[in-house]
Amino acid sequence: MYSVKVMDHFMNPRNAGCLNNADGVGEVGNPVCGDIMHIEIQVKDNIIEDIKFKTFGCAAAIATSSMVTEMVKGKTLEEAERITNRTVAEALDGLPPVKMHCSNLAADALHQAIQDYMARRDA
């Protein structure tokens, strides 16, 4: 039911864990639904230098989190902001339809982390 890429990112997640000094933190989902995605970023000169995730959820939730971190590491904030849940799913060669809604929130968590970074920067 899952693509080879989803299984790869689920079995070998990239960038799982926490950052020592995150500049921005984003978290979406809730435990009642069974999915929580937590993303931390470190930004230097407008570029996402480092990114880590922690996710509670199914294989799709973990794989989308892993994929989004891989997609934006080393990218500018503007590039990162253009990434959507849909492009993450496409990069994974698609998700089962039932997973598109509840387990595909990694880009939302990323955007929250960017907003958090900007708010802190501008504070």
Next chain:
Amino acid sequence: MREIYMDHSATTPVDTTVFDAMIPYYSYDYGNPSSVHAKGRSARRALEKSREQIAALIGANPREVFFTSGGTEADNQAIISYMLSNPKRGKHLISSAIEHHAVLDTCLYLEKSGFDLTVLPVDELGRVEPESLKAAIRPDTALVTIMHANNEIGTIQPLKELVDIAHQAGAAFHTDAVQTFGKVPIDVKSIGIDMLSASSHKLYGPKGVGCLYIKKGIKTGSLFHGGPQENKMRAGTENIPGIVGFGKAAELAGQRMDELSRRLTALGSRLREGLLQSIPDTIPTGDPDNRVPGSVSVCFRFVEGESILLMLDSYGIMGSSGSACTSGALDPSHVLLAIGLPHEIAHGSLRLTLGKDNTEDDVDYVLEVLPKIIGNLRKMSPLYSKGGSN
């Protein structure tokens, strides 16, 4: 890769002895039991022999056993046909919150069609309290349907007490015994069960066949129309190879029940205790004492069931879960919610159901692999760092 199947509550492999018994009925003894000729008579004999084998397992008269396409059909037939055939008994039926959907959805279908339904709650171990049945029963209660053992958490119900309460109020009692038939002793006469559903593929028989026991004198009817088969209780040409397999499987189940039940109970305890000891924040579910032999069900906090299953699968270990992701719904299983677990804990459920071919080695392998899997998933879980015990 090593292959360890621990999902016997979902289905079981067909026993080779059972398979051998079925083979002649595909291409040699392929007659229709309704035919007069030799091949028809041979099929008829096989059909009636299977009926005797099934009846013997539960202390029924063979004439009280009716073959169906499986447990789901048997549940539908029992509940729907009983309610339609006994309008004078009343329009009220009672069931429980942890029934299989084959029962629950059938009851809800009747409710939508104008019948009254009461769904009884269960306690934290998944037992229907006799007092709650007593309180729910009404003069117009026609039928009480409560499963013998639950498929997800393994709890076996105190059936006799519940049957007696139903009978005192003049209601009939049906039980879905799909998870216990052939695994624990059932004597329909001494318990006083009026109707009982069973399925072949849970006891090393083929898929696509089951049966409904209907006590003599209980008024029911057929769901299907178009032939006099099964004493006019189930129209359609009988699935003879399947029925022969079911009969053989029931016979074997009866012969090895004591030995197998002892062995699976011991293996199940070893697995359950091992998991509780080696993995912190593990919550056992179901009744620890009265449960289906070899059924192990737990919830691991801070992780999600589908992730556990796929990780286990990568080690060749096959189990199941009641998490939302595995049920294809937004909510985790209704059974786990009914025993009072919060959503976030129910999402982390794992069920491992052992069978006749599982060994101590298999259990030890799971005990070696599973703590690593849960540990890795927890390391990735934002809930664990917030609420974890370390």
